Amino acid sequence: MNITDVSNSLNLGNNVQKQNTSGKVAGDSFENILKNAISDVNQSQVQAYDAMEGIATGKVKNLQEAVQKIEEAELSLRLSLEVKNKAISAYKEVMRIQV
Known part of the structure; x- marks a missing residue:
């Protein structure tokens, strides 16, 4: 997984807000972007747990795909934790x- 895949999965490049002349913000709000990113991480965790269950019960036909789902879920969780830590650090700094 490369960096562009991560940024695309978090929809960081696609949901940039633009302000029009009336002062209203067009596009998704930060809240919606954050909720979508968290739900994506949650979905990858659910798929990873399903893959682990399939490995344990022997129902997995392709072991490589199951392990790949588990690794992707772990990486997405680590990324989200680092983003959370950076946001908290920035908040404390502010x-x-x-004044």
């Missing part, structure tokens, strides 16, 4: 700024 809160330290004296």
Whole structure:
């Protein structure tokens, strides 16, 4: 999985908000982008658990695909945790700024 696949799966490049002349923001809000990213990570985790269950019960026909789903879910979870940590760090930094 390369970086463009990750950014495409999180829809970071496609949902850039644009402000029109009336002052309203067009496109998805940050809240919607965040919800979609979290639901994508959740869906990959569900697929990984299903793949693990299939491996354990012997129902998996292609072991390589099952392991790939598990690895993708792990990587997407790690990425989301790092994004969360960076966001919290940025928030704390902004809160330290004296007005």
